[in-house]
Amino acid sequence: MLADVYNLSGQKVGQVDLPDSIFNAPINVSLMHQAYVRQMANARLGTHDTKTRHEVSGGGRKPWRQKGTGRARQGSIRAAQWKGGGRVHTPHPHKYTLAMPRKMRRAALRSALSVKAAEQAIVLVDELALPEPRTRLMAQALNALVGDASTLILLPQKASYENVILSTRNLPDTKTLLASYLNIRDLLTFDKVIMPVAALDVITSYLGR
Missing domain, CATH: 3.40.1370.10 (Ribosomal protein L4/L1)
Known part of the structure; x- marks a missing residue:
């Protein structure tokens, strides 16, 4: 050519x-x-990251006792349903490389x-x-x-x-x-x-x- x-x-x-x-x-x-x-x-880069309930600071104490309060049972104020709590099914660092x-x-x-x-x-x-x-x-x-x-x-x-x-x-x-x-x-x-x-x-x- x-x-x-x-x-x-x-x-x-x-x-x-x-x-x-x-x-x-x-x-x-x-x-x-x-x-x-x-x-x-x-x-x-794959460096995006969010914190789970185990990585968010605080929430070590049970917010109220298990029974007798009339409220739903809760184990930590850092659970996903709480404001300021951890996140679930969100990005974490990993590689995107393809061969x-x-x-x-x-x-x-x-x-x-x-x-x-x-x-x-x-x-x-x-x-x-x-x-x-x-x-x-x-x-x-x-x-x-x-x-x-x-x-x-x-x-x-x-x-x-x-x-x-x-x-x-x-x-x-x-x-x-x-x-x-x-x-x-x-x-x-x-x-x-x-x-x-x-x-x-x-x-x-x-x-x-």
Whole structure:
């Protein structure tokens, strides 16, 4: 699959061959959904907690004697039916993590990349470099490449792209991400994906197997 390569001014400067095994793979919607649910579930902290009647302070003494008062028997003023008492059937800390084999996760990424490629939502650039960290310069480049669409920028490494990373921090609906950290949520969240040709090599190195 041939794809056009552009410069930061939006001018076509060449073409590159996208591997069909990654960008023209069978699209499995259910697999992408499973990978997305897994990623969102694994992001949950699971630290929410409520106190039971044994954790609420006070209530150690029986409020009144068992019989002879005409009132319902009570053992503690910290029981669930009392104001300020403990809670029942409420959240407690636990893990939400879901497991998914690596082959399935990578197949889901291939499906998502194939969807983006079919929608012509992948924009390749010959080199993504800025002379200085300026939001204005990055905004001009994005406007020339994708217009006002939300954009995920994939970088091959962090070392030589500090200016790009700094220049996108104040841009709405724009995110920079290392190509080795590519994930299903970001692929499905953003409208367009911009990557230099060097980032394509990183993706091919682990998804092309």
